[in-house]
Amino acid sequence: MARTLASPRPAPAPGSRFRQSAGRQHHAGPLTYVLLVLAAVVSLFPLYWNVVAASHTGERVVEAPAPLLPGKRLLDNLEFAWNQVDMGEALINTTVVAGLVALSTVLFATLAGFAFARLPFRGRGLLLSLVVATMTVPPQLSVIPLYQIITDLGWFDQLQSVVLPSLVAAFGVFFMRQFLVEALPVELVEAARMDGAHSLRIIWHVVFPVAKPAMAVLGMLVFVQAWNDFFWPFIALTPDGNPTLQVALAGLGAGNHSVDQAVVLTGALISTVPLLLVFALLGKHIVGGITAGAVKS
DSSP: OOOOOOOOOOOOOTTHHHHHTTTSOOOOOHHHHHHHHHHHHHHHHHHHHHHHHHTSOHHHHTSSSOOOSOOSOHHHHHHHHHHHTTHHHHHHHHHHHHHHHHHHHHHHHHHHHHHHHHOOOTTHHHHHHHHHHGGGSOGGGGHHHHHHHHHHTTOTTSTHHHHGGGSOOHHHHHHHHHHHHHHSOHHHHHHHHHTTOOHHHHIIIIIHHHHHHHHHHHHHHHHHHHHHOOHHHHHHOOTTSSOOHHHHHHTTTBOSSSBOHHHHHHHHHHHHHHHHHHHHHHHHHHHHHHHHHHOOO
């Protein structure tokens, strides 16, 4: 009696194994959670120690070993830091400066990025190269001519001296251009033009909705950078005039012969809290925008 041989099982097509597992839900192992907890602890420890240092005296902060548990002087240090310099005015000034810089950078960078990505014009590649090349120039080289300009215009110790030089950034233009090259099809722009839409309508109804995830990320990055900027505001503004938070912190905690480090760290804590609130309120939308821009069909 002849035995029938079973036909060999066909080999899976290339990539089919990945397609079969694409819909499965993968669960993280214990090692993943341990690493995530360690990363969270390392990331949050500087903020925790800032709170601890702000709750002690200046002498205790500089002692060794450093304190690791909160003290009882947090409210006293907060009141002293708030009153030693006008922290309320500094908060308002910093919010105005960071908000205006973020809004203007997002707007102008999106417009320029759209032009470099989808508008054909002569010298586009050369001009984009020049824009990117400006990121290699150290900002210290422009301090002297910029200072002469603001003094000639009478803008010294005025907020416009900090806002106007930062209305747009080369990084923002390059960032938006790279995003729109991938996310904005040429056919979509051409279809809008065939329907009779002019450039402003295309930007408002086509470009802005497509670029919204990148605009949210860029706005957050620029806002944080402008909030923490110290070098140029310290030159253009004074602690007794219209200071931003970083300029106000430079004159905080000064005594007759020493600097109270606890008061300085208390001021740093005050300047950090608004950023934490912004991330707490808008973090979900920003992360959602990043993931929306990263998923492709």
